[in-house]
Amino acid sequence: MNKAGFLHIPDSRYCFAISDDEVVIRLRVAKEDQELEISLVYGDKYTYHQHQKEVPIPFKCTDAIYAYFEIRLKLTDVRLTYVFKVQDGDNCWYYHENGFSEQYDFAYAFYNCFQLPYINPIDVHRVVDWADSAVFYQIFVDRFYRGDAEKNDAYINMAWTDKPLPKSFAGGDLEGIRQKLHYLKDLGITTIYLTPIFSSISNHKYDIRDYYDVDKQFGSKLSLKQLIDDSHDLGMKIILDAVYNHSSDLLPEFQDVMNKGKASPYFDWFMIDGETVDQKAINYETFAACSYMPKFNTSNLDVQDYLLDVTLYWTRKFQLDGWRLDVSDEVSHDFWRRFRKAVKAVNPNIIIIGENWHDAYPYLQGDQYDGIMNYAFTKACIDYFATDTLSSQEMAERLNHILMRNTDQVNRMNLNLLDSHDTHRFFTQIGGSRDKLLAAVALLFTYVGIPCLYYGTEIAMEGGYDPDCRRCFNWDKVTQDNDLLTLFKKIIRLKELPALQKGDITITAQGDVLSIRRHTPSQVIELLINKGQEREISVGQLVIANGLTNTNLATHGFLIHHLL
Incomplete structure (x- = not known):
């Protein structure tokens, strides 16, 4: 595990409110550590030392250097306190403001846990409705x-x-x-x-x-x-x-x-x-x-x-x-x-x-x-x-x-x-x-x-x-x-x-084919772009395409199809 690759900053692009009672938490790690099992151990600010909840954080994506894990939390108490629990094979680590430790004393968490102290509605960045x-x-x-x-x-x-x-x-x-x-x-x-x-x-x-x-x-x-x-x-x-x-x-x-x-x-x-x-x-x-x-x-x-x-x-x-x-x-x-x-x-x-x-x-x-x-x-x-x-x-x-x-x-x-x-x-x-x-x-x-x-x-x-x-x-x-x-x-x-409009996004590639998936619980739309030689593509319910002959997608061709 590359500890130097870890980064989390509260009240930032790594921790932000998206509504009056909902937050997004991100953790950045080195790209080679994308297989780690990472959990969020969280609770409210004033009872965290006694009561914690633990939830796994899904892997989100990679860029050229890093991997990212991301979770969206709906809160009943908007005074959020948390640390990350990292499972690396048989080894377990806790990641907090002081860095890493093999054990974490929650009784003293108020000294070095991460926190989003309070979600003030006026501070929430609102998406314009159109x-x-x-x-x-x-x-x-x-x-x-x-x-x-x-x-x-x-x-x-x-x-x-x-x-x-x-x-x-x-x-x-x-x-x-x-x-x-x-x-x-x-x-x-x-x-x-x-x-x-x-x-x-x-x-x-x-x-x-x-x-x-x-x-x-x-x-x-x-x-x-x-x-x-x-x-x-x-x-x-x-x-x-x-x-x-x-x-x-x-x-x-x-x-x-x-x-x-x-x-x-x-x-x-x-x-x-x-x-x-x-x-x-x-x-x-x-x-x-x-x-x-x-x-x-x-x-x-x-x-x-x-x-x-x-x-x-x-x-x-x-x-x-x-x-x-x-x-x-x-x-x-x-x-x-x-x-x-x-x-x-x-x-x-x-x-x-x-x-x-x-x-x-x-x-x-x-x-x-x-x-x-x-x-x-x-x-x-x-x-x-x-x-x-x-x-x-x-x-x-x-x-x-x-x-x-x-x-x-x-x-x-x-x-x-x-x-x-x-x-x-x-x-x-x-x-x-x-x-x-x-x-x-x-x-x-x-x-x-x-x-x-x-x-x-x-x-x-x-x-x-x-x-x-x-x-x-x-x-x-x-x-x-x-x-x-x-x-x-x-x-x-x-x-x-x-x-x-509002679907989550997953961006990956298989060989020369770039995949952009936008997904809601009831709809999955995928764009495929072929940068390489003509190749056979598995096609769902086709929406629009250019360069598609039967199931073969030409060089620089694309298709958009429904997967759900």
């Missing part, structure tokens, strides 16, 4: 569809079919999205996530100069209200993009600092080295190294108040369903805690999705975001389908590792994606393989969390890195006889299955 059935669709507004034929279009400098340049404008707008709502509804989309819509001189609008106005290229506040109202009438939701790490240098408050230097009342809203702004030397903090995007000082309470006022204005007035938070890992934790309390007070079922590309656990403990844009999932799909650097076994381990980073609630609200406005188009990365694209989308819709399609993925849009990944939507492909789009719709509809 997240499990959600299907997101990200739209880069300028490139989706132009609906307003009467607007001033003097700013448009590219043809719809051109490849975009960094400063290209194509003319897409909010009215265009409104006119295509029935297309999105028919596709199976439940939630539209828009890149920024506020006043800005760029095509992407991530450099905002007026946080209280819709950019005129996209429409008006009335355009936004009509889009949101019509979406809600169709049972669809709208998520806006909050750019609070930085602004445009045209923001009036930054302009005031440029003019007055340290005499400006807004000087401390930004982080400036010196008493005046020098845009050539860039003596102030920025987004990346962009002089035209000064970084807000989100440790400043006045900045926090300003940004919260902006948030509440749009959230209340337009009945928003959520916010995506740009560059959210560079904004202060303190601000996000205030942000969460403010928007959840308006509507506890507003979803908050952070743009964190890495392990975001410090932000995901129920006091800041609900989930993140799950770029770890994106990278796993690139490694498995595009660069061929992961075998099916390694892919199973990678996907398990991502799940074990987070609590159950976070996994259910993470936004899983194959690509976005910040990446290469996935279809281009996989060399234009229709089979790989369909298999990847099948994985996207069977993995735990919220699937998010970047606009045009359903018609196999291509593109390299920014700005090539931001091409205009090719509406001609929708009106053509499109077998790919038909298959996409079938895969998207699978999200309506109970097992794919």
